Amino acid sequence: MSATSRHDPVFAAVDLGATSGRVITGRVSPDELVLTEVHRFANTPVRLPDGLRWDVLSLYQGMLDGLRAAARSGPVTSVGIDTWAVDYGLLDSDGAxxxxxxxxxxxxxxxxxxxxxxxxxxxxxxxxSGLQHLPFNTVFQLAAHRSTAQWEAARTLLLMPDLLVYWLTGTVGAEVTNASTTGLFDARTGTWSDALIGRLGLERSLFPPLREPGDPAGTLLPHVSEFTGLPAGTPVTAVASHDTASAVAAVPASEPGFAYVSCGTWSLAGLELDAPVLSEESRAANFTNERGVDGTVRYLRNIMGMWLLEECRRTWEREGGSPSLAGLLADAARARPFAAVIDPDDPVFLAPGDMPSRIDAVLTGTGQAPPDGPGGYVRCVLESLALAHRRTLRRAAQLAGRELSRIHLVGGGSRNELLCQWTADATGLPVTAGPAEATALGNVLLQARAHGLVGGTADTRRLVARTQELRHYTPQGDPGAWDRAADRLGPARV
Incomplete structure (x- = not known):
């Protein structure tokens, strides 16, 4: 294989997660795909008197600093931005x-x-909309916002990645993979649902024109170019701006019947389909139909993911401990199997705070003994997540009429060998783990595709499979033990 060189095109991926943001450069050639993190910054929410807010100005500054670092590394062909879903900013008539x-x-x-x-x-x-009912879906957030003076002055609604693109370029748009998470997007037509918007008394003019992944989203404004050192006219490309959509675009799948789990703060577990599943049975099971690349549908459920573990760690740190993740995982591997099982989707786990105490309360309420140490909590969380992956993927396959052949577990959770192995054990399916940087890879590859350097999704997935580190897990242990634990987990919450 040929090595990448400084002459290969470089793309800057801005990847903002719930706890941190990064700017990553990706160098792309026909046989190589190399990512370099050039800047990382915290994403720390701010609790104000009127509620919990995102410090979007700090995020924007971190992004600009990252683009300046990217410019120092060499010529940048374009910039793409992905973030989490559902949250938004409102602009007034002056665009402020x-x-x-x-x-x-x-x-x-x-x-x-x-x-x-x-x-x-x-x-x-x-x-x-075909959207999973979650209390924070955009359509519900808007109902909470409408009684405010801000709402009265609002003229444009921009989801988080679209807001950042607007500040870079001055252009207004809504990328479809994120728009599909609002509850105001028509899952069949791939357009805003004028009917729903009208029924809910919302102004249609609030919702900007839609963009597809790969569409041009403008060029850097002069003051942005001056600050970052990127050339004037550097294009910004619409990628799959919902981070899960970018991650799914980078799943290194080659066989039909694959399932995916994009595992980070959340575990997004599901299938890639050609059309939405909008049956009453699907609604009752609370599955979502979100847009993917090339008009595909991400048929999935949100599962509370590594948030459970990270909140446990934050609690132990506040109490004076400093447990390393490696040490916790070693302790978890030695802890007694299936000593305690929780439903990760219990809404009691949604808010920040003392996670071990909430786990204790749930276990006590279900007649189970709380763990006797951090390793026990970690084992409880990871086994419960593996069981939730099993429950969700089996139900998705049933509702979509699919047979599953393999699970691709991507994102930060793919580094967790216990979670990967236990997901294989729980489901009885082989698991391919990686890439860990699936979201950034998807972001970069969609930019490269827009600039004619790679082909369609099948080509980009083959490139990921050839160039990225992957690990493979086969089911082990006693399937009956997982079956019995699954009975304790119970049906999915709706």
Whole structure:
């Protein structure tokens, strides 16, 4: 294989997660795909008197600093941005941001869905949007926002990646993979649902024109070029701006019947389909139909992911401990199997705070003994996540009429060997783990594709499989033990 050189095109991927942001450069050639992290910065929400907000100005500055670092590494062909879903900023008639965007974990969302469901029933919403009911879906957040003075002054709504693109370029748009998470997007037509928007009394003019992954999204404004050192006219490319959509685009799958788990703060577990599944049975099972690349559908459920483990670690650190992840995983491997099982989707785990105490309360309430040390908690969390992966993927396959052949586990969770092995054991399916940087890879590859350097999804997935480190896990142990634990987990929450 040929080695990459400094003459190969370089793409800057801005990848913002729930706890940190990064700018990564990707150098692409026909046989090589090399990522380099050039800047990392914290994403720390701010609790203000009116609620939990994203410090989007700090994120924007971190992004600019990262682009400046990218410029120092060599010529950059284009820039792409991906973030989490559902959250948004409002602009006034002058294009100015009206306050810091609310955080999806803010408590105002807990009861906001009632106002929406009083107008549009759950069946009607699902028949159009195909979206999993989550209390923080954009459509419900808007109901909580409408009583504010900010709402009265709002003229444009921009989801988080679209807001950052607007600040870089001055152009307004809504990329479809993120737009599909709002609850106001038509899963069949791939357009905004004017009918739902009208029924809910929202102004259609709030919602900007849609962009597909790979569409041009403008060029850097002069002051951005001056600060970053990137040339004037450097293009910004719309990628799959929902981070999960970018991650799925980089799944190194070659066989039909694959399932995926994009595992980070959340575990997004599901299938890639050609058309949405909008049946009443699918709605009752609370599966979502979100847009993917090339008009595909990401048919999945959100599962509370590594958030459970990270919140445990933060609690232990606040209490004076400093347990390393490696040490915790070693202790978990030695802990007693299936001593305790929780449902990761229990809403009690959603908010920040003392996670071990909440796990204790759930276990006590279900007649189980709390773990006697950090290793026990970690084993409880990871086994429960593996069981949730099993429950979700088996149900998705059933609803979509699919046979599953393999699970691709991508994202940060793919580095966790216990989680990968236990997912294989729980499901009885082989697991391919990696790439860990699937989101950034998808971001870079979609930019490269837009610039004619790689082919379609099958080509990009083959490139990922050839160039990235992957690990393979086969089912081991006693399947009956996992079956019995799955009975304790119970059915999925709806």
């Amino acid at each position: 941001l009206l306050g810091l965007p609310f955080h999806y974990r803010d408590g105002r969302n807990a009861s906001a869905s009632d106002a929406v469901l009083a107008v549009c029933g759950a069946q009607e919403l699902y028949a159009v």
